[in-house]
Amino acid sequence: MTGTEAPEALAVLDRDGLDALVAALVADGRTVVGPTVRDGAIVLAELASAAELPYGWGVELDAGRYRLVRREDGAAFAHSAGPQSWKSYLHPARERLWSADRTPEGDLSFTADEPEAPSYAFLGVRPCDLRAIAIQDGVLTGGRHTDGGYGKRRKRALLIAAECTEPGATCFCVSTGGGPAADAGYDLALTEVVDEGGHRFLVRVGSEEGARLLEQVPHRAADMVTDASARAAVDAARDRMGRALPPVDLRTLLGASLAAERWDDVASRCLTCGNCTMVCPTCFCTTTEEVTDLTGDHTERWQRWDSCFDLDFSYLHEGPVRSSGRARYRQWLTHKLSTWHDQFGTSGCVGCGRCIAWCPAGIDITEEVAALHAELETEKETER
Numbered sequence: 001m002t003g004t005e006a007p008e009a010l011a012v013l014d015r016d017g018l019d020a021l022v023a024a025l026v027a028d029g030r031t032v033v034g035p036t037v038r039d040g041a042i043v044l045a046e047l048a049s050a051a052e053l054p055y056g057w058g059v060e061l062d063a064g065r066y067r068l069v070r071r072e073d074g075a076a077f078a079h080s081a082g083p084q085s086w087k088s089y090l091h092p093a094r095e096r097l098w099s100a101d102r103t104p105e106g107d108l109s110f111t112a113d114e115p116e117a118p119s120y121a122f123l124g125v126r127p128c129d130l131r132a133i134a135i136q137d138g139v140l141t142g143g144r145h146t147d148g149g150y151g152k153r154r155k156r157a158l159l160i161a162a163e164c165t166e167p168g169a170t171c172f173c174v175s176t177g178g179g180p181a182a183d184a185g186y187d188l189a190l191t192e193v194v195d196e197g198g199h200r201f202l203v204r205v206g207s208e209e210g211a212r213l214l215e216q217v218p219h220r221a222a223d224m225v226t227d228a229s230a231r232a233a234v235d236a237a238r239d240r241m242g243r244a245l246p247p248v249d250l251r252t253l254l255g256a257s258l259a260a261e262r263w264d265d266v267a268s269r270c271l272t273c274g275n276c277t278m279v280c281p282t283c284f285c286t287t288t289e290e291v292t293d294l295t296g297d298h299t300e301r302w303q304r305w306d307s308c309f310d311l312d313f314s315y316l317h318e319g320p321v322r323s324s325g326r327a328r329y330r331q332w333l334t335h336k337l338s339t340w341h342d343q344f345g346t347s348g349c350v351g352c353g354r355c356i357a358w359c360p361a362g363i364d365i366t367e368e369v370a371a372l373h374a375e376l377e378t379e380k381e382t383e384r
Contacts, residue, residue, distance in 0.1 A: 020217040033047065033089060036052045044084045044089075057070065064358075080126075098113055169353075175351060251337070267326035279354040285308060335348065
């Protein structure tokens with residue numbers, strides 16, 4: 001797990017060094033997970049070697065649109081967020097909690113499901129996803145009621161960040177208080193540089209474990225040209241965000257917009273499919289379900305992801321509290337940007353843009369917030 005014990009150090013890896021880094025992780029018994037090309041997208045999957053990284057692939061994004069495109073520079077990390085996030089591994093979509101068996105004597109025997117947590121190494125974690133992991137840490141391990149499975153997996157996970165040099169058209173991390181640079185929470189941070197000086201990666205160390213790992217692979221001290229090129233690429237990415245939330249107090253805006261007419265407009269387009277919550281790296285809601293065999297002698301309780309867009313999510317004795325699409329979309333957006341602060345002390349949005357790209361109706365969270373702001377300002381002008 002990441003830490004801040006080790007002082008930051010700068011080094012440079014070439015492609016052979018990156019190969020050696022992945023090989024060292026595998027030899028160390030870690031399950032390496034990183035981006036790779038599969039099924040027409042850049043997805044997260046277990047990697048056997050660095051050769052499986054998406055060298056030479058990028059993506060084109062827009063609201064409700066995603067496609068792979070070829071790059072001429074052969075870069076491995078010059079793509080924005082895909083349909084998955086690291087949540088899929090730390091907070092899996094389906095997890096067995098316990099099982100119960102009826103004994104021959106007719107008694108019940110309960111067994112908690114407590115498998116050993118895998119030793120993950122996440123390679124290519126975007127700065128927005130670093131922030132998302134930190135947010136989920138607070139939600140799932142920071143309170144009185146913690147998720148033990150998440151805590152075990154998170155404790156053993158090593159994070160290797162890839163700073164963003166190629167933001168997508170749906171990215172808006174800067175307007176959420178983040179940015180394309182990896183600020184904290186990593187063991188190692190890579191910044192990819194491809195120029196006349198070759199293909200290489202500037203490396204920053206963020207923990208003692210990261211320093212130990214770097215010492216196992218061939219590297220050299222950082223030179224001024226690579227350092228300057230890497231920082232310039234990240235700075236340029238900061239100025240090329242495809243979208244932005246309006247620069248206003250979002251907590252106040254959402255709290256004052258509960259009766260806005262804009263909710264009816266977005267409800268007429270929203271399919272309440274829950275795609276936005278499934279791809280969101282911070283959404284954490286779950287439900288439980290129990291399954292049994294045909295004999296009735298064995299049963300299991302499973303935890304699985306749930307969504308506030310599900311009609312049954314707010315079901316009480318007389319029916320769902322939020323029966324309309326308007327109410328469910330409003331719940332999601334106001335919680336994400338406003339009441340999340342009240343629960344956890346931060347926003348629930350990191351500006352990764354996944355909810356925009358993977359919405360089948362092309363609903364854009366930044367557009368909706370801007371429209372709510374415009375409506376509220378119009379109301380204020382009318383009242384004057």
